[in-house]
Every structure is written in C-alpha cells, then in structure tokens.
Amino acid sequence: MRLPLLVLTGLAMASPALAAPDYLPLLTKTAEGPILGGYKEFQADAAGLEQSVTAFCAAPDAAGLDRVKAGFVTTLAGWQKVQWISYGPVEAFHRGQRMQFWPDKKNAGDRQMLALIKDRKADALEAHRIPFASVAVQGLPALEMLLFADSQADKLLSSSDETAFRCKLLAGIANNLNRVGGELVTEWEKPGGYVDIMKTIGGGPNPYADNRQAASQLFNALHGELTAIAEVKLSYAMGANADEARPGRAESWRAKQSAANIRHNLESLRHVFATGLAPVVTARGKPEQMDRLLKATDDALASLAQLKAPLETEMTTADGWKRLATLKTKVKAVAQILETDIANTLELQVGFNALDGD
Template sequence: MQPMTKAIGVATLILAPIAGMAASQPDANGDAKEQWHRGILAGYQSLATGAGDLSHAAADYCSAPEQSSRDTLERAWLDAFLAWQQVRFVDFGPVENDNLAWQFQFWPDPKNLVARKAGYLLTGEDPISADVIAQSGVAVQGFPMLEYLLYDEQLNTGNNALPAPGTCSLLTAVAGHIESNSKQLSEQWQSFRKHYLATEQYRDATIRAGMTALEILEERRLAQPMGLRGNGKRSIYAADAWRSGSSLKTAEATVLGLKQSFLPGLKQLLESSSQPELGQRIGRQFDEVLEHFPDLHSPMAELLSRDETFSLLQGFYVDVSQLTTMVNDQAAVELGVVRGFNSSDGD
C-alpha cells in the first residue's frame, strides 16, 4: 500500500496549487472589476466636473467677451476634452446608449462634417437652442464642434467669428449638451455597478476595451498622420484635435487614463496568472510611453513638418507599439481574451 499512498500524496501536492488557483481566480476577477468600476467612475466624475466648468466658461465668455474670459474658455475646453480622453477607452455600458461616445467626440471626420454642420447652423434662420443641438446629430454635439468654433482659422477670420451672437448661441448650446451628457454618464455608471460586477462577460469586455484603445492610438491616431499607413504621406488632417494643436496632449491623456483606470485591474488578474510579473512589465512600459511628455506637447503639425521633431514622434510611436503588443498579444493571451471584431484593424 505504500506506493499507492505515496502516489496519492504526490497527486495532492500537484493538485493543491491548481485548486488554489481555481479558487482564487473568481476572487481576482471580482477584485479586478471592482478596481475597473472605481477607476472609470472617477474618470466619469472628472469629466462631469470639467464639462460643468466648460459650460459656465462658455456662458461667461459670451456675456463678457474679453480676452481673459476667452483664455478661461479655451483652458476649460481643453481640460474637459482631456478628461474625456482619459475615459475614451470605455466602449461598453452606459456610454453605448444613444451613441454617447460619438456625441462626445465625432472622429474620424474625413468629410469635414463638423465644419459643414456648423456652417449650416450659423447661416440658418432658426435660432440655435438646446433642442436644435439635440436633434442635429453627433457631428454637432461634442468637443470637436467647440474646437472648430474656438480654433478654426477660416471661421475666426470671418463674420461668424466668436463672439458673434449666432456662434455664441451654438457654443453655449453645445457646451450645455456636453455637460448634460457628462452628468448623465456619471450617474448611469454608478447605477451600472451592480450589473457590471455581477456579469462575467464584463471582465473580457473591459480588457478588450483597453486593447482596442491602444490599437486605435497606434494605428489611427499616430500611424495614419505620420504616413506609416495608407498612401505613406504625412497628414495633419488624419489626426484628431488638429485645429487646436492638441493631438499629442489627447494621446497623453488616453495613455494616462488607461494607466489609472485600466492597468490596476489588469495587473490584479495577471498576478493570479502563470505570468505574475507581466503586469509589472506592462506598468513600466506605460511609464516609458508617458516619459515622452511634456516634450511632445507641441502641435502635431510642427512634429510632422521637420525630420528632427518627427524623430520624437517616432520614438513615441515605437513605445506605444510595444505597449500595444504587451497588452494585446501577451496579457490578453495569458488571460484567454480573444480580440473582438470591432478592433481597428478592420476585421
């Protein structure tokens, strides 16, 4: 009986860690989702606060259009827009309702619909109100429309330049729409907590959201304007937020948001996997990406125009590519997450 006893003892030693890992995995999943929900909620609350400040700044500027109030308005627009960038990666849950993500940021815009819609509204006879904005479609309703009103060169040299009454009406109505949507999103995400934590599929959905955000940053927001995709020509118009020169600031905010709201839960899961050190390596890669700033706070147009500044952009792109590979091809595989069909590769 001794050999049998020894065999049972060996099997027990082998199976004990496996059983322990199996028991700990649901706990890890629950802890990860708790961290994700908490981080995303903080991001949505910051967005709501920034959007409220933006709406007030727009109203203040239009009632007293001085340089100081214009400066305050531009800072408020950028702060709120960057707050959106930090939670932009979330592509599930309440933000799916009524195309909220598109309402916040209509992009890409290859047909320049933002400018065309603005021209239509500013030359129309009907007064611009909150109801008009609500019915005018996503190209009108978000941060890109405000960027157009504040920074478009052609608009700002014409009769409709701020603080023209019609343009101020459009400015304040859109800012109010963003504020309303931001508050709604924050409240709905809080209410979504119980369902999010209880639904197993949201573990993978959250991981895919981070994966997709990194793919979009690498392929669409960097590679395309850099001329690394498509026709091989550098083009500022392929970038987002090019009118305000904020393309790289928004990229930084996206990475920072992923580090703050996505990485902690991912590390929690990886610590319970067969590669517990992978989370630490991904964290260090996030730091590598962010070390390119503030040197890359320059407008994208300047970085694309000269080889010596373009090299700074290339270094950033390489580090983002490495981070994307670590998350999408290593962490996701380790955690058994299959990339979805909505990824930026066009599948």
C-alpha cells in the same frame, strides 16, 4: 482505476493553479475608480466650460474668450481620460460619438457647422433639439472649430447677428457636453447602474453571462485604445514620411492638443492597469508581467515627452517624424504585452474592435 496516493496529492496541489481567474477585482475596482471617477471629472469639466461660455456670451471680451478656450482644453482632457471606455452607457444613444465625432474622414463637421451658421436657424439651438442634431455638430470637435479655426474665434468678438448666433451655438454645445457627462455619471452610479452590474454579474438580470464576458469587454476596450493611438491618432496623420504627413488629420490639430490627448490616454490606461489589472495578474502569480506592462507604458509616456514641438508640427520634419515613429513603436509594445502575456494569464483574448471595420 485507482491512482497512487502520490499522484492524487500532486493533482490536489496543482488544482489551485488551474482555477479560473477571479475577474471581480478587475471589474469592481475599474468601475468604482477610473471609470466612475473619470466620468465625474469630465462632467465637472464640462459644467465649468458651460459656465465660462454663459459668462462670455453675456459680456463678450478677449479675456472671456480665453477662459472659454481654457475650459475647452480642460474638458477635452477630461474626455480623453475616459475615451477608452467603449462599452456600457456611452454606447447608448450614440453618446460617445456625440461627445467626439472623430476621425471625421469626410469633413462632415466643418461642412455642417458652416451650413448651420449660414442658415442661422435658431430652433436648431434649443436645448431639447441639439441631442438630435448630427453627431458631427454636437461635441468637442465642433467647439474646437468655433474656438480655434482660422478667423472663427474673432467672429465671436464682433457685433453682429452672426456673432450672437455663434454664441448661442457655443452655449448649446457646452450644455450638451455637460448634460451627457451627467448622464454617464448617473448610469454608472445609480442603484442598479453599471457599477452595481459589475458587482452582481450572475446574480440576476444582467447584460453579462459571467464575469469573464465582462472582463473580456473591458480588456478589449483597453487594447482598442492602444491600437487607436498607434494606428489612428499617429499613423493616420503621419503618413509614410514627413513629406506625406497630414497635420489636419491629427485629433485636435486646431487647438494643438493632439499630443496632450495621447498623454491623457496613456496616463488613464496606466491607472486602469495599476488599479484593475494588477490585483488579478498578481493573484495569478505573475507580478513580473505587470512590472513589464507598467514599464512599457512609462516608456511610451517618456517617448511622448521627447517631442520638441506640437505633434502637428513634429510630423512635418524628418527628425520630428522619427520621434513620432518611436512613440508609435512604444505604444505598440504596450499593446503587445497586453495581448500576449496579460491575455494568457487572464485567459482572455483580443477580439473584434471598431477599428477592424475601418
């Protein structure tokens, strides 16, 4: 059958709109910017923390302990900025869980850490052994317990064999954070590493069949982080109301950094939205969708800024609980735009994530 020229012309004009999205800018810009840059920042933070611990353990005093605590907060913030990355090298060797085993619903970290201190087995602190210890005593929550739990930090300033052991434990964990941070940087940055993989999908040996598969994984990691903020970082600790709130379930409740964690999460996601998603969505002729996504993210950050006290305190008062409920609604609004408008434009969909199995 021969089609009229007018119909053929119309089909030709429509064909660009039917072309598949070009995912390459999303993959490369995100890999080179937020991911690699974020891991480099975390590794530098962890290296600084290790130096502070080394100096403190050589001459323990209150000022040195304060510097270690500050280094912990900085390193925790660095990790929160890359926490959304749930794929690639961070999956290998359980690196993600080794950096932050949370939520720890069975309190394994505290139990295992106290048992470790009680037994004082020096060989457990050897650098080559810590990576093979329980993930619950390798990372940031373990350090937080040693530095911020009631009466625990004071034991780092007394003169006893236990104090020396605790300092060795601090040093071993800090070294582990630094080492794993370096591994993550290397695995993304090295020739043939994940930055190169994102640039050469379809051009040889590669874990991805095509750019769409890689983009789908990245997209679901972003959506998964938003879900985790709403359902785990907030709902899990908030309960049904202020009377049922469980502050001890908050992510970094001992250091009172749970709200700051969420701020770093949202700011990091916004960076990815603006750096990686925006070029692709705009190229698809939908810049207004990016405007809505960025505005919704800014609204969530503004809601977070309205908290009057640490998140752990806010959830225990009626007004504070309402402010957190509003924050949760704002975070869900970001996720909703991502899973509907942006997903449709990019021809992607929300799939299974780790939270689905909980």
